[in-house]
Amino acid sequence: MYELEVNGRIHQVDVDADTPLLWVLRDELGLTGTKYGCGVAACGACTIHIDGNPICSCVTPVSVGVGRRITTIEGLRSQIAAAVQAAWEELDVVQCGYCQSGQIMSAVALLEKKPRPDDADIDVAMGGNLCRCATYQRIRAAIHLAATRLAEPRA
Amino acid sequence: MSAAWIENASRRRFLKAGSGLALAIYLPLNAAAKTQPERSFAPNAFVRIGEDDTVTVIVKHLEMGQGTYTGLPTLVAEELDADWAQIRVEGAPANTALHGNLLLGKIQGTFGSTSLANSFEQFRRAGATARAMLVAAAAERWQVPAASIGVAGGVVSHAPSGRTARFGELAAAAAELPLPNKVDLKNPADFVLIGKGVKRKDSRAKIDGSAQFTQDVRLPGMLLALVAHPPWFGARAKRFDAEKTRAVRGVVDVVAIPSGVAVLATNFWAAKKGRDRLKVEWDASAAFGQCTHDIVDEFRGLLEQPGRIARSEGECAAALDAAAHRLVADFEFPYLAHAAMEPLNCVVRLDANGCEIWNGEQFQTADQMAVAAVTGLAPEQIKLNMLYAGGSFGRRASSKADYLVEAVHIAKAIGGRAPVKLMWTREDDMRGGYYRPMYVHRLEAGLDRDGALVAWQHRIVGQSIAAGTVAESLMVRDGVDRLSVEGAIDLPYAVPNLRVDLHSPQLGVPVLWFRSVGSLHTAFAIETFIDELAAKASQDAVAFRRRLLAQQPRHLGVLELAAAKGDWGRPLARGAKGERRGRGIAVHQCFGSVVAQVVEVTVRADRSFKVDRVVCAVDCGLAVNPDIVRAQMEGGIGFGLSAALHGRITLREGIVEQFNFTEYPILRMNEMPRVEVHIVASAAPPSGVGEPATPVIGPALANALFAASGERLRQLPLRFDQAPSAWGWHAGAATPLHEGCTQEDRPCSPSVA
Numbered sequence: 001m002y003e004l005e006v007n008g009r010i011h012q013v014d015v016d017a018d019t020p021l022l023w024v025l026r027d028e029l030g031l032t033g034t035k036y037g038c039g040v041a042a043c044g045a046c047t048i049h050i051d052g053n054p055i056c057s058c059v060t061p062v063s064v065g066v067g068r069r070i071t072t073i074e075g076l077r078s079q080i081a082a083a084v085q086a087a088w089e090e091l092d093v094v095q096c097g098y099c100q101s102g103q104i105m106s107a108v109a110l111l112e113k114k115p116r117p118d119d120a121d122i123d124v125a126m127g128g129n130l131c132r133c134a135t136y137q138r139i140r141a142a143i144h145l146a147a148t149r150l151a152e153p154r155a
Numbered sequence: 156m157s158a159a160w161i162e163n164a165s166r167r168r169f170l171k172a173g174s175g176l177a178l179a180i181y182l183p184l185n186a187a188a189k190t191q192p193e194r195s196f197a198p199n200a201f202v203r204i205g206e207d208d209t210v211t212v213i214v215k216h217l218e219m220g221q222g223t224y225t226g227l228p229t230l231v232a233e234e235l236d237a238d239w240a241q242i243r244v245e246g247a248p249a250n251t252a253l254h255g256n257l258l259l260g261k262i263q264g265t266f267g268s269t270s271l272a273n274s275f276e277q278f279r280r281a282g283a284t285a286r287a288m289l290v291a292a293a294a295e296r297w298q299v300p301a302a303s304i305g306v307a308g309g310v311v312s313h314a315p316s317g318r319t320a321r322f323g324e325l326a327a328a329a330a331e332l333p334l335p336n337k338v339d340l341k342n343p344a345d346f347v348l349i350g351k352g353v354k355r356k357d358s359r360a361k362i363d364g365s366a367q368f369t370q371d372v373r374l375p376g377m378l379l380a381l382v383a384h385p386p387w388f389g390a391r392a393k394r395f396d397a398e399k400t401r402a403v404r405g406v407v408d409v410v411a412i413p414s415g416v417a418v419l420a421t422n423f424w425a426a427k428k429g430r431d432r433l434k435v436e437w438d439a440s441a442a443f444g445q446c447t448h449d450i451v452d453e454f455r456g457l458l459e460q461p462g463r464i465a466r467s468e469g470e471c472a473a474a475l476d477a478a479a480h481r482l483v484a485d486f487e488f489p490y491l492a493h494a495a496m497e498p499l500n501c502v503v504r505l506d507a508n509g510c511e512i513w514n515g516e517q518f519q520t521a522d523q524m525a526v527a528a529v530t531g532l533a534p535e536q537i538k539l540n541m542l543y544a545g546g547s548f549g550r551r552a553s554s555k556a557d558y559l560v561e562a563v564h565i566a567k568a569i570g571g572r573a574p575v576k577l578m579w580t581r582e583d584d585m586r587g588g589y590y591r592p593m594y595v596h597r598l599e600a601g602l603d604r605d606g607a608l609v610a611w612q613h614r615i616v617g618q619s620i621a622a623g624t625v626a627e628s629l630m631v632r633d634g635v636d637r638l639s640v641e642g643a644i645d646l647p648y649a650v651p652n653l654r655v656d657l658h659s660p661q662l663g664v665p666v667l668w669f670r671s672v673g674s675l676h677t678a679f680a681i682e683t684f685i686d687e688l689a690a691k692a693s694q695d696a697v698a699f700r701r702r703l704l705a706q707q708p709r710h711l712g713v714l715e716l717a718a719a720k721g722d723w724g725r726p727l728a729r730g731a732k733g734e735r736r737g738r739g740i741a742v743h744q745c746f747g748s749v750v751a752q753v754v755e756v757t758v759r760a761d762r763s764f765k766v767d768r769v770v771c772a773v774d775c776g777l778a779v780n781p782d783i784v785r786a787q788m789e790g791g792i793g794f795g796l797s798a799a800l801h802g803r804i805t806l807r808e809g810i811v812e813q814f815n816f817t818e819y820p821i822l823r824m825n826e827m828p829r830v831e832v833h834i835v836a837s838a839a840p841p842s843g844v845g846e847p848a849t850p851v852i853g854p855a856l857a858n859a860l861f862a863a864s865g866e867r868l869r870q871l872p873l874r875f876d877q878a879p880s881a882w883g884w885h886a887g888a889a890t891p892l893h894e895g896c897t898q899e900d901r902p903c904s905p906s907v908a
C-alpha cells in the first residue's frame with residue numbers, strides 16, 4: 001500500500017513497488033489526462049509535477065511519489081496554469097491533442113521558474129516533449145503569450 | 156451516441172431519449188457532447204437540434220488533429236445560421252450508406268485529405284435543410300410568410316413584428332414538418348463563418364486532459380491485453396511457456412492468437428510485466444529475413460530494367476539520346492514508421508449479439524468487413540465508436556484492419572467473457588510494420604542546347620501499398636499502383652517526351668499509406684532533380700520552373716507567392732563564422748491543393764545544419780478555416796521535416812532495428828523552423844490541407860542545402876556524411892552490414908527462445 005497525494009487528495013493504492021506513477025494515475029486512479037507515449041522517458045507525454053517539478057511519470061516508480069505533492073493535468077489550478085491553458089486555447093495550439101497534457105505540464109513548470117523565458121529557454125524546457133503533429137511553433141507562441149499576459153498589471 | 160440515436164439519425168424524426176437509450180458505459184467524446192437533450196429534431200443524419208437549443212453535428216470523419224470536428228460543423232453552422240457556441244460535435248457511427256466518403260465511392264473512411272472536400276456541399280445542405288424547417292415552423296407559429304423570417308446567430312426572427320425564437324423552441328414543431336424538396340445554399344459573399352475562422356471545437360478538452368482517446372476507455376471488468384509479437388514479419392508462435400507470466404499479480408490469462416501470444420491482465424503494468432516474463436518459441440520458417448541492404452541491392456538492380464509503364468508521352472528514349480545534355484540521378488527512400496503519439500490500441504466487447512469497438516476509427520467500411528470475417532457476424536453487427544485519435548498519419552486506416560482484428564481475436568480467445576483493451580507499446584507500434592515502403596528512383600532528363608527540357612524518364616521501384624488489400628481495385632490498374640507513382644505521373648512541368656515506369660517487388664514487410672503517400676517520395680525526386688536541371692541550364696530555380704509551368708496557373712500562383720514572401724533572389728543574411736547559408740524552393744500538387752515552400756538553412760562548420768525559416772504558399776481552394784489551414788501547413792511541414800531529418804526504419808535479418816523514439820527520433824522543439832503561411836485567395840471548392848505541405852519541405856530543404864554546400868543529397872534522411880548507400884549500414888552500427896550482423900542486439904521483448 002502506498003499513500004499518495006494527487007491533486008490535493010490523498011489516495012491509498014495497492015500496487016507493486018515497481019509500478020510507474022503513470023500507471024498508478026491512469027489505471028488505479030482513473031486520471032487519464034496523463035498519457036503514455038513511449039515508456040522510456042523519451043517523449044514527455046506522461047509529464048506530471050512532483051513538488052512542482054516536471055518529471056516523466058512513465059519511469060518514476062510509485063514509491064518516489066510518496067510524501068510528495070503530485071499534480072496532473074486534471075489538478076492544475078494556479079494562475080500560471082490558467083494563463084497557459086488560456087493561451088493554448090486562444091492560439092488553437094492543439095491538433096490530435098495526445099501530447100498536449102504533457103506539453104502544458106512542462107510549459108507551466110517553465111513559467112513557474114522563469115516568468116519571461118526566451119526561445120532558448122523554451123527549447124530546453126520543452127525539448128523533452130515530442131509532438132508528432134509538430135505544433136511546436138504554436139506551443140512556443142502560446143508560452144510567450146502566457147508570459148506576456150501574466151506580466152501585465154492586473155486590473 | 157446510443158443505439159437509438161444511430162438508427163434514427165437517418166430519418167427525420169423527433170427523437171425521445173428514454174432509459175434504454177443511454178449506453179451505460181458510453182464515454183462522451185468531449186465535455187460538449189455530454190448534454191443529451193431530452194428531445195430533439197433530426198432532419199437528417201448530420202444534424203440534431205435539441206430543445207435545450209444545442210445543435211449537434213454528427214461528423215462522419217475521424218478527428219486526428221486535422222480539424223474535421225471543427226471544419227465540418229462550420230459548414231452546417233454556416234447554412235443554419237447557428238451560433239458557433241451552440242454547436243456540439245459527435246462522431247458518426249459506421250454506416251457506409253449514410254456516412255460514406257463521397258469522393259471515394261462506397262466506403263466510409265478518412266483519408267486522402269478529403270474530409271472537407273467531400274462534405275462541403277453535403278454538410279452545407281444538411282444545415283440549410285434544418286434552417287428551412289425551423290423557418291417553416293416559425294412561419295406557421297407566427298402566421299407570417301416564411302420569406303419574411305430571418306435567422307442569425309441561432310435566433311429565428313420576424314423583424315416586422317419583433318418576434319424571435321431560439322432553435323430549441325422551434326425544434327418540436329420543425330420535427331413535424333415535411334422535408335423541403337429543395338433548399339438554396341448561401342452565396343459565398345454572405346458567409347459569416349466559412350473563411351472567417353472559428354475556434355477549434357476540440358481545443359478545451361485537449362487542454363484540460365478530459366478528451367477521450369481509445370487509450371482512455373475504461374469499461375467495467377475490462378482486461379488489458381499486450382501481445383508478444385514475433386520479431387520477424389511472417390513468423391508464428393510455435394509454443395510458449397507462461398508459467399512466470401501467470402505468476403505476476405494481476406495477470407488473468409495468456410492466449411495464443413494468430414499474430415502472437417496475448418497476455419491479459421487487470422492493468423497495463425501487470426500485462427507488461429507478464430509479457431516480459433513470457434517465453435515464446437517462434438516458427439520463423441516462413442519469416443522475412445532480409446537486411447535493408449539486401450533490399451536496396453535488389454531494388455537497384457531493378458532500376459536497370461524497364462518497369463511497367465505508368466505514363467508515356469512521345470519518344471522518351473530517342474529524345475534522351477538526342478539531347479544536348481543528359482542528366483541522371485538515383486534516389487533512395489527508407490521505410491518510415493507513422494509513430495503517432497498515441498500508440499495503436501483498440502477496445503473490443505464481443506458477445507453473441509455483436510461486437511462493439513472503441514477506436515480512433517479511420518476506415519469503417521474495411522474494419523467492419525474484417526471484423527465480420529473474424530467473428531462470423533454480419534458487418535452491421537459490428538458497432539464502431541469513433542473516438543479521437545492521437546494522430547494516425549494513415550496508420551489507423553489499416554488496409555487489413557490488423558490491430559482491430561488482433562483485438563477481436565483476443566476477445567474471441569477468452570470467449571468474450573470480458574471487454575478487452577488491446578494496447579501496443581511504443582516498441583510494438585514502431586516494430587509492427589505497415590510502414591511507408593522503401594523506394595529507389597532513377598530520374599533521367601535531357602536538355603536541348605538552349606537549356607529547354609526535352610525528355611524526362613522516371614523509374615520507381617518499391618512495394619505496392621494497395622496490392623492484396625481492399626484498396627487494390629481502386630488503386631491498381633494494369634499492374635501499376637497509383638499510390639506508388641502519384642506525383643510522378645501527373646508531372647506538372649511541360650515536357651514533350653515523358654515516361655514513368657514502375658517495379659513493384661513483393662516483400663514480406665507489411666506496408667501502408669503514410670501522410671501524403673506517393674508524393675512524399677515522388678515530389679522529392681522531381682523537385683530536387685528540377686533544381687539540378689536548372690543549375691545545369693544555368694538558370695534561376697524559380698525562372699526555370701516558371702517557364703515549364705506556363706500551363707499550370709495554380710502552381711505558378713503559389714510559386715510566385717512563396718518566392719515573393721520568401722525573399723527569393725535577395726541575398727541571405729550571413730551566418731556566423733564557418734557557417735554557410737542557403738535558400739531552396741520546391742512546389743508540388745497533391746490532394747487537389749498546390750503548395751510551394753522556400754526554405755532557409757544554415758550549414759555549420761561541422762556539416763550539421765539547421766532549418767531556419769520556411770515560407771509556405773498554399774492554394775487549397777476556398778479556405779473554410781484559414782487558421783486550421785495554417786496549422787496544417789505548419790504541422791505538415793514539421794512532419795515532413797521529421798522524415799527528412801531523421802526518419803528511417805531499417806532491418807537486420809528481418810528484424811526491425813528501431814525500438815522507440817531513442818532510435819527513431821522525431822522532430823523536437825529546437826528543430827522546428829519558423830514557418831510563415833500564405834494562403835492564395837480562391838473561390839474554388841475546398842481541397843485537401845492535411846497532407847499537401849508534407850512532401851514539399853524535403854526537396855525544398857535539399858535544394859537549400861545544395862545552395863549552401865554545393866552538394867546534392869539524394870538519400871533520405873538528409874545527411875552530409877552519407878555512404879554510397881546510407882542504408883548499407885545498420886543504424887547506429889559503426890561497421891558495414893555483413894560484419895555488423897553479428898553485433899550485439901538489444902533484447903527483443905519477449906526473449907526469443
Ligand code: FES
Pocket residue numbers: 035036037038039040041042043044045046047056057058059
Ligand atoms: S511516456 Fe513517459 S516520456 Fe514518453
Ligand code: FES
Pocket residue numbers: 094095096097098099100130131132133134135220496545546
Ligand atoms: S498534438 Fe498531436 S502529438 Fe502533439
